[in-house]
Amino acid sequence: MDSREFQKNAHEIVDWMAGYMDKVADYPVRAQTAPGEIKAQLPALPPEGGEPFADLMADFERIIVPGVTHWQHPRFFAYFPANVTPPSVLAEMLVSAMGVNAMLWETSPAATELEEQMLAWLGTMLKLPKDWSGVIQDTASSATFCAVLMARERATDWAVNADGLQDAPKLAFYTSAEAHSSLEKAVKMAGLGRASLRFVPTDKDRAMQPAALAAMMEEDRKNGVKPAMVMATVGTTGVGACDPLQAIGIIARANGALFHVDAAWAGSAMICPEFRHLLDGIESADSFVFNPHKWMGVQFDCSAHYVRERETLVRTFSIAPAYLKTREGVTDYRDWGIQLGRRMRALKLWFVIRSYGVEGLRTMIRNHVAWARELADVIRTTDDFELVTGPILSLMSFRYRPKGMEDEAVDALSDRLLQAVNDDGFTYLTRTLVDDRPVIRIQIGAVQTERSHVMAAWDKVVEIARGLS
Template sequence: MEWTEFSRWGSHISQWAADYHATLRERPVRAQVQPGEISAQLPAHPPENGEPMDAVMADFERIVMPGITHWQHPRFFAYFPANAAPPSMLAEMLVSTIAPQCMLWQTSPAATEMETRMLEWLRQALGLPGNFSGVIQDSASSATLAAVLTMRERALGWTGNAKGLSGQPRLRVYTSAEVHTSVDRAIWVSGIGEENLVRIPTGGPLRAMDPAALDAAIRADIENGFLPCGLVACTGGTGTGACDDLAAVIKVAKAYNLYTHVDAAWAGSAMICPEFRTLWEGVDGADSVVFNPHKWLGAQFDCSAHFIADPESLVKTLAIQPEYLKTHGADGIINYSEWSVPLGRRFRALKLWFLIRSYGLEGLRQRIRNHVAWSQSLAERLRQTPGFEIVTEPVLSLFTFRLADKTDAQLIEYVNRINTDGRIYITQTRVDGQIAIRFQVGQFDATRDDVDTAFDVLSEIAETI
């Protein structure tokens, strides 16, 4: 492709993108295809000769688009959002164009220094204290892995990377059943092992970890010869929005010199609104915190903000400095590849700069406040509607509900019928072993009318079960 052709197609795709977003409500939210339907339309062998872009784009429309679940659809109420606000998309277009590799300060000084400043902006927006430094990871999963590796190394006196875990005391990490499965995966990858991930009972309306049970578990492990090394707490758990009492559990962790990581992947974005910060009161005592601007804040995936109270411990865990990665003749620089598992790094800070400057913090706050209010309003409407029961109360914009007197199989059928209908998209979870239906509002362009449509669909299809 010549650059003149690139310019023409770039303009075409830009207009296509605007038209796509303008007409999203006309599309079913979830892809309405069967397994194998897309791959059956893709040739089994690559072409030997190049094809015109007209043909490629035509096949994109014909083959790809029917198989896309529209995460940017205003009636996407499943999982958590993966937003892509227009300024963020434009920033990503620029990043794709200049295509820098930002592993070191010297390989892209602007990317490194902007990342530092954007994480300072986010830290201030969240109300976190100034002792936290930040880095952009690709996902909360990577941030959690980095935290688990750091708690492992700190507990072992920084010998794990060199000596391995063989012959070392068995490490223990504490969490609840409400945390995301990325915690399990971090335990696997770090070599600590699933058997050493201790689940602490939860209770109360926020399904919070029991601090007394945490203390008892740690004491029992010490008596049995284990080495407690860390705690993973959550603010806004994926299933029901569970929030641990951070002040209480961090106090317990500090008493035993445990490293504490807080997973606020979804709910962290809401902490730009001061009135919601009661959900993570005590977070200032954590060793690390993660939240995803690519979920609720509007930054395009991938962009995960990882805050660390002691970055030296993180760097000591992850940094490798062969000669070819050293920067000579410059002091006081940060090489963010030493703060993350991958060496290669994208210029993710630019989309935060575009996003925050375009909307301002108050513009972003208002969207989040709207989503919370609309979700809570919907929960109340369902509560007052015969045949529905609220299972877990709204935490920010997330709540769960059931159809009264229906079996798990009937509830799954209800979810499937809703998603096949296409007007909205929802998912299920389990609460105390039983199926419940999750609902959350968080898509960047959602309106009150979209949430009202959700009520209509939920009520209409409930009559068919």
């Protein structure tokens, strides 16, 4: 494909993309294909010769698009969104064309210095401590893994990086059962084993109980186990619970444990002054992460990771073979995480923040929260429905509970309703457990969502529920 062909084909793709943005609401939200249906349409062997681009696009529309779950759909209320806005898409097109690898300052000074400034912008928007340093990771899971490795090295005086785990002391990592599973995965990947995890009891709001955390740490110390890290959450995945950061930070610091805060979803809402109180106490954290790609209109993947002491993070990851040694006095982000090669993720942040302005992003978030509160009121007053949790920001859960039905039957009916709603394709919701019982979880956050989409989705849920009973 030469430059002329590329230009012609690129225009065709841009036309398709613009049309997709306009008509995404016409698709079923969740893919309606059966398992194996897409793969069955793909040849078993690759072609020996090249094929016309027109054939590629035709097969893309015929085979691939029907098997896509449309995360940009305005009635996507399932997982936390992976939002896309036009400026973000355009930035990614430029990055793709340049093929930048932002591993070192020298491999692209613009990528590094733009990343530094975008982290500074985000820090200002969230009112984070001015002396923190930041890096863009791919996901919050990677940031959590970095925090676990930092905690491991700090707790062992850097001995594990040097000598391995064989002589390392027993370490403990604390979080609540409501927290994201990324901590458990990170602890396993760090070679520390699931036995080093401690799940701290939660209160009636499903937030971590500081007194219980302190007691567990004291018990571990008595048993020769060293507290290494506490992970608090602002906006848990299941129900949106927010841990009390100030009290937890005091306890973590008193026990010499690294304090990591995961606000992957809810962090974006902290640009609104009325929600910022959920981050009260963040100044005591050693590590903090949130995902602009979830609720700030920035295309996946883009996870903002901040640390109090950049030296701890860099010392944990730095390896300096001769071919990577360059000038001093600059930031080389290869030392700030797992990957050597890194995408230029800061450009889409720059494009989105400049295109919408902070106030434009606040308006989107405020609308989602307002519609969630309105929907919660509707659920409370709808016969045979029960609001179980929330709303916390734009997240809540509910169940269908016809009068006189026993709990066991209600739980089975809840699962049947969720499957029927998602199979229908009009909207997309998810399941979670609250007090070990299934509920239906709904979260409002897609860029193209309007109030009408929220209410239409609820009407469909009620219609399908009545049909089941």
